Amino acid sequence: MHGNAVSHHTNASLLSVVEVEAPILVTSDEIDDRLATVLKRLRLPRGLLQRVAGVEARRNWERPGQFQEAAAEAGRQALAKAGIKPEQVGLMVNTSVTRETLEPSVAVRIHHEMGLPSSTTNFDITNACLAFVNGMDLAATLVDAGQLDYAVVVAGEDSVKVQEATIANLHSDTVTRDNFMEQFASLTLGSGAAAAVIGRTDQHPEGHRILRGITRSGTEHHALCVGDHKGMFTDSAGLLENGLELVMDAWRDVPDDWQWGSMDRYVTHQVSQLHTNAIVESAKLDRERFPLTFPMLGNVGPASLPITLAREADSLSAGDRVLCLGVGSGLNTAMLEILW
Numbered sequence: 174m175h176g177n178a179v180s181h182h183t184n185a186s187l188l189s190v191v192e193v194e195a196p197i198l199v200t201s202d203e204i205d206d207r208l209a210t211v212l213k214r215l216r217l218p219r220g221l222l223q224r225v226a227g228v229e230a231r232r233n234w235e236r237p238g239q240f241q242e243a244a245a246e247a248g249r250q251a252l253a254k255a256g257i258k259p260e261q262v263g264l265m266v267n268t269s270v271t272r273e274t275l276e277p278s279v280a281v282r283i284h285h286e287m288g289l290p291s292s293t294t295n296f297d298i299t300n301a302c303l304a305f306v307n308g309m310d311l312a313a314t315l316v317d318a319g320q321l322d323y324a325v326v327v328a329g330e331d332s333v334k335v336q337e338a339t340i341a342n343l344h345s346d347t348v349t350r351d352n353f354m355e356q357f358a359s360l361t362l363g364s365g366a367a368a369a370v371i372g373r374t375d376q377h378p379e380g381h382r383i384l385r386g387i388t389r390s391g392t393e394h395h396a397l398c399v400g401d402h403k404g405m406f407t408d409s410a411g412l413l414e415n416g417l418e419l420v421m422d423a424w425r426d427v428p429d430d431w432q433w434g435s436m437d438r439y440v441t442h443q444v445s446q447l448h449t450n451a452i453v454e455s456a457k458l459d460r461e462r463f464p465l466t467f468p469m470l471g472n473v474g475p476a477s478l479p480i481t482l483a484r485e486a487d488s489l490s491a492g493d494r495v496l497c498l499g500v501g502s503g504l505n506t507a508m509l510e511i512l513w
Contacts, residue, residue, distance in 0.1 A: 178387055178388050178389060178423075178426070179385065179386070179387050180310055180313075180314065180385060180386045180387075180388075180509075181384075181385045182313045182314070182317050182382075182383045182384060182385060183317055183374075184316065184317050184373055184374045184375055185312070185313035185314075185316040185317050185371055185372075185373070185374060185382070185383045186371065186372060186373070186374040186377055186380025186381055186382050186383060187309070187369060187370075187371055187380060187381040187382075187383055187511055188254075188255035188257070188323075188370040188371065188372045188377055188379075188380045188381075189251045189252075189254040189255040189369065189370045190251065190367065190368070190369040190370075190479050190482050190483045190486060191247055191250045191251045191254060191367065191368055191369075191483050192247065192365065192366070192367050192479070192480045192483040192484065193243040193244075193246050193247045193250070193329075193365070193366040193367070194232060194365060195232035195233055195234050195239075195243070195363070195364040195365050195366075196232070196234070196235055197232060197233040197234070197235060198230055198232055199230060199231055199232065199233055199336075200229065200230045201220070201222035201223050201228055201229055201230060201360075202219075204222065204336075204340070204360055205219045205220065205222070207340055208340065208343060208344075210344070211343050211344055211348065211353070215348070215349070215350050215353055217350065217353065221357070222360055222361065225357075225445075225447070226357075226358075226361050226445040226446060226447070226467075227445055227446030227447075227465075227467060227468055228360075228361045228445065228467055228468060228471050228472075229468050229469055230468075230469050230470075230471070231332065231361070231362065231363030231364070231469075231470060231471030231472075231473075232363050232364055232365060232470060232471075233331075233332065233333050233336075233363075233364045234331055234333065234364050237273070237331075237333075238273060238331075239331070240269065240271050240329035240330055240331035240364065240366060241273075241279060241282050241283055241286070241329055242286065242329075243329045243365075243366035244267065244269065244279075244283050244327040244328060244329030244366045244368065245282075245283045245286035245287045245327070246366070247327055247329070247366045247367050247368035248265065248283065248287045248325050248327045248368040249287055249288075250368070251325060251368040251369060251370045252287075252325065252370060254370075255323075255370040255372070257323050257370055257372065259287060259288050259289050259290065259293075260290050260292075261322060261323050262289055262290075262293045262323045262324065262325055263292070263293060263294065263315075263320070263321025263322060263323060263324060264293065264294045264295070264312060264315060264321050264323075264324040264325070265280060265283065265284055265287065265289055265293055265294070265295045265324070265325045265326075265327065266280070266295070266296065266297075266298055266308040266311065266312065266324065266325070266326050266327070267279045267280035267283055267295070267296070267297045267298070267327050267328070267329075268297070268298050268299070268300075268304035268305045268307070268308040268326060268327065268328045268475045269297070269299075269304075269327075269328045269329050269330055269474070269475065269476070270299065270301065270302070270304070270330060270474045270475060271329065271330045271331045271332075271474070272297075278295070278296055278297045279297055279329075280295040280296050280297050281295060283295075283327055283329075287325070298311070300475075300501055300503070300505060301398075301474075301475070301501030301502040301503055301505070302442045302444075302472075302474050302475050302477065302478075302499055302500070302501040302502070303442070303475065303499050303500070303501035303505050303506070303507045304328070304475040304501070305326060305328050305367070305369075305475040305476065305478055305479050306386075306475075306478060306497055306499055306507045306508075306509050307507060308326035308328075309326050309369060309371060309383065309497075309509060310383075310386055310507070310509055312324035312326055312371040313371055313383045316371055316372065316373055322372060322373055322376070323370060323371070323372045324370070324371045324372075325368060325369070325370055325371075326368065326369045326371065326479075327366070327367070327368040328366065328367055328368075328474070328475045328476040328479065329365075329366035329476065330362075330363075330364055330365060330366070330473050330474040330475070330476045331364050332362035332363055332364050332471070332473075332474075333364065334402045335359050335362055335400065335402065335404060335405055336359065336360065336362065338359075338402060338403050338404045339356050339359040339360060339404050339405070340360075342356060342403075342404050343356060354409065355406050355407060355408070356404055356405065356406060356407075357407070357409065358398070358405060358407040358409060358472075359400070359404055359405040359407075361444075361445060361467070361471050361472050362405070362471055362472050362473075362474070363470045363471030363472060363473045364473065365470060365473040365476050365477075365480055366476055367476045367479035367480045367483060368479070369479055369482075371383065381495075381511050381512060381513045382511065382512040383509065383510075383511055384510045384511065384512055385431070385509075385510050386507065386508050386509035386510060387423050387426065387427060387507075387508050388423070388505065388506065388507045388508075389419050389420075389422055389423040389426075389505070389506050390419075390503070390504070390505045390506075391415060391418075391419045391503075391504040391505070391506075392503060392504070392505075394411070394412075394415045394416075394503070394504040395502075395503055395504070396408075397411045397412045397415065397502065397504065398412055398502035399502075400502075412502075412504075413447060413448060413451060415504060416448070416500040416504055416506070417448075417451045417452065417455055419500065419504050419505075419506045420452060420455075420456075420498070420500060420506050421455055421456070423506055423508065424456055424508075431510070433496055433508075433510070434456065434457070434458065435494075436462065436494045436495065436496045436510075437462065437489070437493040437494050437495065437513075438462050438463075438464065438485060438489065438493065438494075438495045438496070439452075439458060439462050439463050439495075439496050439498060440464065440478055440481050440482045440485060440495055440496070440497050440498070441463065441478065441481070441497075441498045441499060442472075442475075442477050442478050442498070442499030442500065442501070443465065443466050443467035443470065443471075443472055443473065443477040443478070443480075443481060444467065444472050444477075444500075445467060445472070446467075448500075449463055449465065452498070464481055464484070464485045465481075466480060466481045466484060475501075478497055478499055482495070482497065489513045490513065491513060492512070492513065493512075493513040494510065494511075494512055494513070495510070495511045495512075495513055496508055496509070496510050496511075497509045497510075497511065
């Protein structure tokens with residue numbers, strides 16, 4: 174082990190996790206229709222999103238800015254499900270990649286719409302697709318330290334601007350096959366929102382204990398995936414190869430007695446079938462223990478993992494062990510174990 178790469182938690186539990194689904198379904202066939210002339214000119218087949226990435230569809234919001242309303246709604250629902258009142262919350266962390274402005278933070282509007290008191294600290298954590306796991310880890314640390322009793326971690330993502338920019342970019346007469354594949358990952362993105370509440374284990378024996386985690390960074394690969402509202406440009410092969418290497422470096426550094434090879438569920442950031450297969454095969458894990466949401470939701474950024482966990486929650490039993498695992502552009506990886 175090196176530095177502070179490993180975290181241990183003694184008195185922090187996940188009390189609830191909920192999803193707010195974006196209402197508009199956008200199929201990959203519809204995106205192929207919009208790119209029909211591009212595919213024909215480049216002599217590319219239809220159905221690449223389904224065959225290569227495994228993404229059949231994704232969802233979008235009805236209007237700009239709705240992702241913030243959805244994140245606040247997810248936060249309110251998570252508090253209600255946990256039986257916690259807004260005035261009890263000491264921290265609210267927004268972990269969205271999506272933002273409409275550089276200033277103020279996205280967190281401030283979510284804080285306001287959730288009806289949280291002025292005593293609730295609020296800020297954004299941005300770390301690409303890992304931010305929700307980072308947010309849970311930070312919240313658990315502060316709960317362990319006695320700095321607060323309850324924290325809410327939220328994420329709301331809106332992929333519409335990137336989708337539209339990518340489709341417009343690809344219609345340029347100068348676009349080549351290489352340019353197309355460089356922006357291919359942008360077409361897998363989807364929209365959605367999620368939230369989780371974390372509190373003290375000694376006050377909530379019904380909660381799900383957050384046990385421990387590990388992180389690793391490979392920031393020499395920071396240029397492999399770069400995006401803004403004008404598009405996202407990805408070296409997909411480099412991202413997969415180096416991201417997998419980073420995951421396995423962290424995986425091999427975990428003590429044997431953690432027994433992460435025998436988790437009951439592996440809840441990952443939902444990227445694509447290729448990325449899921451690579452982790453399953455490299456770590457020699459049971460594919461049946463990897464629930465998938467990307468086929469119908471796409472890659473919902475940091476909201477992907479909690480959305481998947483929320484959908485899986487009813488199938489989990491007391492005593493089940495869950496590993497939350499993701500890789501984020503940059504590159505970074507983070508893993509967090511939860512005892513259900």
